[in-house]
Amino acid sequence: MTKAIVYKFGGASVKDASAIKNLHTVLLNRLQNKMVIVVSAMGKTTNSLEEILKCKFSGNDYYSNCAILRKNHLAVCSALFEEQNPVFSIVENLFLQLERDLEHPLNRENYDQYYDRIVSYGEILSSKIIHAYLCTMGLYCVWQDAKEIIATDESFRSAKIDWSLTAKQCAKQLGEKLKKFPVITQGFLGASPAGKWTTLGREGSDFSAAIIAHSIQAKSVTIWKDVPGVLNADPKRFADTVKFDRIDYKEAAEMTYYGASVIHPKTIKPLANLKIPLNVRSFLDPEGNGTIIGDFPEERHTIPTIVVKDRQVLVTFEVTDYTFINESHIHHVYAELERLRLGVNMLQTSAISISICVNEELFKVEQLLEEMGDSFKIRYNEGLQLLTVKNYDEASKEQFLGREGILVEQTTRSTIQLVCKPDV
Template sequence: MAVMKFGGTSVGTADAMRQVIAIIVEKRKQDAPLVVLSACSGITNKLVKIADAAGEGHLEEAKQLVGEVRAFHLDLIGALIGSEKIRKEVTEKIDVYLTRLERLTEGVEIVGELSERSKDRFCSFGELLSTTVFATALNEQGVPCEWIDVRTVMITDDRYGFARPIEAICQAKTEEIIRPKLESGVVVVTQGYIGATEAGKTTTLGRGGSDLSAALFGAWLHTDSIDIWTDVDGVMTCDPRMVPEARSIRVMTFSEAAELAYLGAKVLHPDTIAPAVKQNIPVYVLNTWHPESKGTLITNDPALLAGKSHGGLVKSIAVKKGQAILNIRSNRMFGRHGFMSELFEVFERFAVSVEMISTSEVSVSLTVDDAVVSDSFIKALGALGEVEIEHKVATVSVVGDNLRMSRGVAGRIFGSLRNVNLRMISQGASEINVGVVVGESDVAAAVSALHCEFFAESQCAGIFEKPAGS
């Protein structure tokens, strides 16, 4: 039994959906999977715009965007569904959702206020629409399939925008509603990202919600694997837009994947794969357009890791742009306790998250998201000492479980960066990453130099592979 999650780009067009159907047909030769889908690419962003426009009183703009959502899905149905009778039936189904979306838009505009609860309701329509169209197409192709409204299974608390499942209820519902269908050979299609409270109010799971949905269902069903299908050949050694020679990583540990996500790499967010980690379920990151490629396996299973990760000093290079360095200097730090507590109280008060930190006897250097640096925040820090700000910097981090056991790695990192001006240096407390801060204009040079140092051709055999089609 497997859970297969397909992201927005994997279901964003009729051709993409046909490709997904072919993948599911192949998978069903082994057993019937649970298929978790995101909204079609671009639709969630459009739904957020509709919500914002309605909340700001721009009803005509919101209605125009609703019309665009309607036209997109009607075009999708026209291109994907062959039978006129079935086209009519599925059109009627999506019309129900779109009518509700229009009424919600009008209601928010009348009230003149967009609550988090209402915003979750707006955002839920993307997954409901994509799965309705996809399940219809899958059935038309002769694959026994049942569409399930995930809100009858994914029961959550009422933290709108960042809801979390009530696991005992969800597991019972999964056993009652989903497992029997899968065991009977029926493919189940449902939504990622959304859920509902016990009172039936729609919620969303926040960033990476569809991946989280897939991981949770995998854990509750005790599946053999969780397959995350996207538009790249798994996790890459770095952003291929910066380094064309970037390679796909064959296998990595959960801790490496989590560290990369925290540090800005476009991989699974650590919160989303926590259920898989708990159950030690292998997670595969695969390419919808190149299903024959091996992608990336994320696991802590020694048997699956054996012979595949040996010798890989660095697994990947992560970059997080849009950062700012804050340097706080104060003689109050020298030989006294309590200063750091006062400092971080300011960060807590303004809800500012620290990305990287380095300290000395009389100064603290930190990186934060540049967008959250406000005058009032800096003024509050200024009460503790002299504050200097450097905008438009980026963190560049090398990540790998083997870093903790390897001598000389810092020398190789800094040697390769000898022509790049480093603003700050930090070794992660996890001991599996070493990070530096550079100006955004130096990011490409820094990443290229590090990639050349750690991913030379001779070091990649058996550990990394070129992306399919390259």
């Protein structure tokens, strides 16, 4: 029996009406029954929903933001459909549901769960619009609620996957459908057994595609991006980037760990476990070769790979009792990070201090500082960049180690990491 394939389209590939028309063009000669299409929210919708949440939390007016978001989605529909198309009612009803959900109280204690509920509307809206458009254009497919197939715990904003239950739900929900039609679903979303909406972490739609592919033992996964494949640096930040034609799973995992934004860091493992190849291709040039990530242990690249993570916080914990840093201090810090589900992007220790670099996350860093304040003297800096150069050479070493505004520098045999002020 032919195995299914999984396609994933990110926010840039569905950002507006012309992008959705292009998605249709990409699928036109590639669509097959045994295909799962995973889509993200349109453009910057998730950012807009996060801003609505911030307004709600601070007691400011958020209705105008909702109205703008609704207007934008309806404008996309107007550019794609005739006036009588039922998709307009679907979109209107989803915004009514969103507004009803926003009427519930929001506080620090329920913020993460509230966040998952609200931001989920972005993917639901985009998938409904894209599903309607593909069917209107004769590419018939079935809409599937991702919350019915991806099972998670209730670790809101970074939910953990129940792999066994997810596989069962995928078999139940997708098995018969894929024999007849392609299926379109949402990235980033899941649900707990109690039915609570969860998300898989920011930019988690890639991970969703990998979860589904693993659960149905897919033939391959293709992620459609606005770049020609996996590059050695972000072309929006650096000139003369180089595309990799093939990358081994292990090397790709290392790149995502350091923050390469082209692939979500959790995407590689479920695919590598089953040797499912991952293709990264451009929706702007769908005939291009792109990059294939697979089991290529002999494929080790030596060209410097540069990764920049923005919105970083550098926190330094300094002992106050004249002792030296030991395992108990590190364990204490990491236990609190684990409790808050706050990942460390870089760690450095000295005789009397531990410095960590973490993502800016509302409340979590604040809670970390509050909790550890009795045990350490704490200093921190916000709004920083973490710059990583993997496989550095003398030229790149000279280029980056010489820049201004470096707060922390760490060099190993193959990697340079710098925590620094943004390079404006």
